[in-house]
Amino acid sequence: MLRLDSVSRHFGEQHVLDGISLTVPDGQLLSVVGPSGCGKSTLLRTIAGLLPVREATVTVDGAPVTGVPERLAVVFQEYGRSLLPWLTVRDNVALPLRRRGLGRAARRAEAETILERVGLHGVARRHPRELSGGMQLGVPPGP
Ligand SMILES: Nc1ncnc2c1ncn2[C@@H]1O[C@H](COP(=O)(O)OP(=O)(O)OP(=O)(O)O)[C@@H](O)[C@H]1O
Ligand SMILES: [Mg+2]
Structure with a gap:
């Protein structure tokens, strides 16, 4: 299970993610949809441990994501x-x-x-x- 708890991220003055909370149970397929530049890739990089977050704001199967979790893969847009x-x-x-x-x-x-x-x-x-x-x-x- 994936869990996000008030995940925020800014680049300089720009607030890209603002208090995102969600839970994705095992087996659920989740699509993140939104206009270009709204923060989809930033969100995915955060979940994948490629952008640092405060401990325990992102957890996979209850374990805080502090680096790239095992069994998790990202196919990069670029x-x-x-x-x-x-x-x-x-x-x-x-x-x-x-x-x-x-x-x-x-x-x-x-x-x-x-x-x-x-x-x-x-x-x-x-x-x-x-x-x-x-x-x-x-x-x-x-x-
Ligand atoms: N490393 C970074 N440094 C500074 N700004 C960044 C960085 N990464 C992303 N941004 C900015 O954050 C915003 C969100 O970018 P992101 O790549 O998450 O958008 P996206 O929703 O994936 O867009 P697209 O649909 O075009 O792929 C954009 O304004 C982008 O310029
Ligand atoms: Mg993107």
Whole structure:
């Protein structure tokens, strides 16, 4: 369960989030909708532990979010900046697996499996600049 309790955030004089409180039970799908610049990405970054909050204002399964929680993933809007251009597609996928304490060979094997699952195994050795925008997001190329 995700819980936000009076989450506020300002950038300088600009108050982007102002006392947001909500509870999302397990299994519920939540969409955050609003005009450009209203703070959706800021809210998601806060939930994901990428922007610091006061202890216990954001909790996942009762645990305060003070960093990126385990089992939580963010697909960034600016995906082009989420991929490291000097790494192959496979090594980009393998990178976060370091957090699981896997060795290099095991990470690469796992990355190959993940790429296979989403239909992108054919581009594992390529670099991000060699992929279409959709492929960079994890969508397999069409027929
Ligand atoms: N790191 C930052 N430093 C200063 N201002 C920021 C920062 N991040 C976001 N902002 C400002 O906060 C406001 C909300 O930005 P945010 O990216 O959360 O909007 P959004 O709702 O995701 O918009 P969009 O629909 O265009 O993606 C904007 O005015 C933006 O300029
Ligand atoms: Mg956004």
